[in-house]
Amino acid sequence: MYRSICSQILCLKWFKSPAEEVSTTDNEVSIMDMPDLVMRKILGYVDFITIMNLRKVCHAFRNFIDDTKLDYGLTRVCFVVRPSLIRVIIYRSNPMVSSYTDLITLNHVDPIILNYAKYATSSLVNINGSDRVTFLKEEDFLDVFSRDLRVILRNQRLSSMRLEIKEKDYDLVGSMFYKEFLNRNFTSITNKKYGWWSCCRNRFKSQWEFVNHLHAVNDVHFLKPSVDQFYDCFKTVLKSRSSTPIQIKKLEIQVMESYHLMDIARFIDIKHMKCLDIDRLRLDEDKEQFLDEIVELNGWECIQELTIRNFNINIPLERFLHKSQLNIQIPAISMEDVLFLKMKLLTSPVFENYTIYYDDPKDNMDQLFSILGRSETERVKHWYFRIADTKQLSWGGGSRCGIPIYGYHGNSDDDDDQEQDYGDDSD
Numbered sequence: 060m061y062r063s064i065c066s067q068i069l070c071l072k073w074f075k076s077p078a079e080e081v082s083t084t085d086n087e088v089s090i091m092d093m094p095d096l097v098m099r100k101i102l103g104y105v106d107f108i109t110i111m112n113l114r115k116v117c118h119a120f121r122n123f124i125d126d127t128k129l130d131y132g133l134t135r136v137c138f139v140v141r142p143s144l145i146r147v148i149i150y151r152s153n154p155m156v157s158s159y160t161d162l163i164t165l166n167h168v169d170p171i172i173l174n175y176a177k178y179a180t181s182s183l184v185n186i187n188g189s190d191r192v193t194f195l196k197e198e199d200f201l202d203v204f205s206r207d208l209r210v211i212l213r214n215q216r217l218s219s220m221r222l223e224i225k226e227k228d229y230d231l232v233g234s235m236f237y238k239e240f241l242n243r244n245f246t247s248i249t250n251k252k253y254g255w256w257s258c259c260r261n262r263f264k265s266q267w268e269f270v271n272h273l274h275a276v277n278d279v280h281f282l283k284p285s286v287d288q289f290y291d292c293f294k295t296v297l298k299s300r301s302s303t304p305i306q307i308k309k310l311e312i313q314v315m316e317s318y319h320l321m322d323i324a325r326f327i328d329i330k331h332m333k334c335l336d337i338d339r340l341r342l343d344e345d346k347e348q349f350l351d352e353i354v355e356l357n358g359w360e361c362i363q364e365l366t367i368r369n370f371n372i373n374i375p376l377e378r379f380l381h382k383s384q385l386n387i388q389i390p391a392i393s394m395e396d397v398l399f400l401k402m403k404l405l406t407s408p409v410f411e412n413y414t415i416y417y418d419d420p421k422d423n424m425d426q427l428f429s430i431l432g433r434s435e436t437e438r439v440k441h442w443y444f445r446i447a448d449t450k451q452l453s454w455g456g457g458s459r460c461g462i463p464i465y466g467y468h469g470n471s472d473d474d475d476d477q478e479q480d481y482g483d484d485s486d
Contacts, residue, residue, distance in 0.1 A: 099127060107131045107151065108171060108186065111210055125213065135219040136211065138293075142285040143177035143277050145204050149211065175204040179276040201292050208296045212305055221311040222293075224286055224340050282342075283315055290319045297326035309334040315342075317350050317370065330358035339369035349373050363409070376400065376415070383411045393421035398430070405446055 093101075102110070102124065110131065114121040135150040149171040172187035182200035185192040195203055297305060306328045312335075314320050320337060339348065350370035353359060364384040372379075372387045376396060379385055380403050392415070404410045420427075431442050 095123075098123065102127065107133070107149070111207065114210060131215060133211070133215050133217060135221075136217060137221040137223065139223045139225055140286060140289045141225045142282055143200075143273070145175045145200065145289065147171075147173040147175075147204075147207075147211070149173070173207065175200045175207075177277055178273075201288055205292045205296060208293070209299060212296060212300070216306045217308070219309040219311075220307045222313060223311075224282070224313045224315065286315050286319065290314075290322060294322045294326065297323055300326065304328040306331040308332060309336075311336040311338075313338045313340055315340050317348060317352065320350075321352055321356075324356055328358070329356050330361045332358075332362055334364040335362050336364075336366040337368065337370065338366075341369050347371060354378055377403070380404075380407065381409065383409045385413045385415070387414075388416040388418075390417070391419045391421050392417040394423075394427045394430070397427055401431075401444070405444055 102113075105113070110124060114124050132152045133149060134152050137148040137150075139146040139148070151171070170187075174183075174185050176183040177200045178194070180197055180199065182195040182198050182203045183192055184195065184200075184203060304326055308331065310327070310332060312320055314337065316339075337350070337353075348370055349372070350367055351372060351374050353367070353372075354374060360381060363382060365379070365382050366384075366386040367388070368386070370388065372389050376389070376399070379387065380400075400413075400415075404413065428440055431440075
C-alpha cells in the first residue's frame with residue numbers, strides 16, 4: 060500500500076499528467092480508497108507545487124483537494140503582466156520560524172515563480188528551480204494561467220497582493236526559454252504559417268535570434284488589449300469565489316483604465332482591506348481620467364491607507380478624511396478647502412500622513428498663505444500647528460505651483476533642538 064501511494068505521488072508530472080490506473084487487488088489499494096482522515100494527513104505534508112500537481116492526477120483527487128479547502132500558507136502574491144508573458148511570484152509563510160514577522164525577510168521560504176509565455180497559439184510554462192519548460196500545444200497561455208490562478212486563490216486569505224503592468228517582454232521571455240529551445244526538437248509539431256517544422260535543435264545560434272523568432276510567431280501585441288484580457292481573466296476567477304470573496308489586507312494594483320480596478324474590486328472583500336494603492340499606467344497623449352466611483356465600493360470606508368496615482372478625484376475632500384494615510388490628486392483646490400483640511404486634521408483621531416496634489420488653485424494663494432501665517436521658506440511653504448493637549452505637531456506645506464498640500468503628525472520632542480515657528484491656529 061505504501062509503495063502504491065508513493066508511486067502515485069512521485070510519478071506526477073507538471074500539467075496534464077494522465078491518471079495512472081492502479082489495480083485494486085488484495086495487496087494494492089488506490090490512494091483514493093484511503094480514509095479521508097489519512098488523506099488529509101498526507102496532504103498536510105506536501106507543499107503547494109505538489110498540491111497543484113496532485114490536482115492533475117484525476118477528477119476525484121482534484122475534487123477531494125478542493126473540498127478539503129487546504130490552507131497553502133500563502134501570504135503574498137505578485138502578478139507581472141506583459142503582452143506575451145505573465146509571471147506569478149508566490150510567497151509563503153515558513154511554519155518553522157517564530158510568529159514574529161521580520162519586515163526584511165517576512166519570514167518567507169523561497170518564493171515560487173511561475174512563468175506563462177505566449178508562443179503563437181500555444182504556451183510555454185516553467186517554474187523556478189527547474190530547467191524544464193512545458194510546451195502546451197494549441198493552448199492559449201491565458202487559459203493555462205487561469206486554471207492555475209483558480210488553484211492559487213482558492214480558499215486563501217492574503218496579507219498582500221500586487222498586480223503590475225510592464226510593456227517590453229520579448230527579451231525577458233527569450234532569456235527564460237532560450238536554453239530550452241536549444242535542447243528541444245519541435246519537428247513533430249507542424250505549423251507552416253509559423254515555421255515550427257524548422258525549430259530543430261541548435262537552430263537558434265543566440266538568445267537574440269530566439270527573441271526575433273518570438274517576435275515573428277507572436278506578431279505585434281499591443282499592451283492595452285493584453286491588459287484587458289488579463290483583467291477579464293482575473294475577474295472571472297474571482298467571480299468563481301462569489302460565495303466567499305477573497306480577503307486581501309493590502310492591494311497594490313496597476314491599471315490602464317478605471318474599470319480594470321472596479322471590475323475585480325466587486326469580488327474582493329473590501330471590508331477586510333486596510334491598504335489600497337492604485338496606479339494608472341499612462342501612455343503618450345493619454346487623456347485625463349477620474350476615479351470618483353471608488354467611493355461606491357461596499358466597505359470602502361474600512362480602507363485606512365489610500366493612494367491613487369494618475370487618476371483625478373472630483374468629489375468633496377471630506378469623503379476621504381476618515382483615512383489615516385491619503386495620497387490623491389484633485390483638479391483644483393480653494394482657500395476654503397485648505398482651511399477645512401487644517402481644521403479637520405488638527406482634531407482627527409486617525410490622521411497620520413496626507414498628500415493632496417492639485418492642478419490649479421481656485422483662489423489667490425498669496426491670500427491663503429498670509430492667513431496660515433509665516434512660513435520658513437518662500438518657494439515651498441511650511442507651517443507647524445500645535446495639536447491641543449498633546450506634544451504632537453501637525454505639519455503642512457504647499458506651493459502655488461501645483462506642488463502638493465501635505466501634512467503629517469509628528470512629535471515635538473524630536474525637534475527640541477530646532478527653533479520652531481508655529482502658525483496661528485486660531486482660524
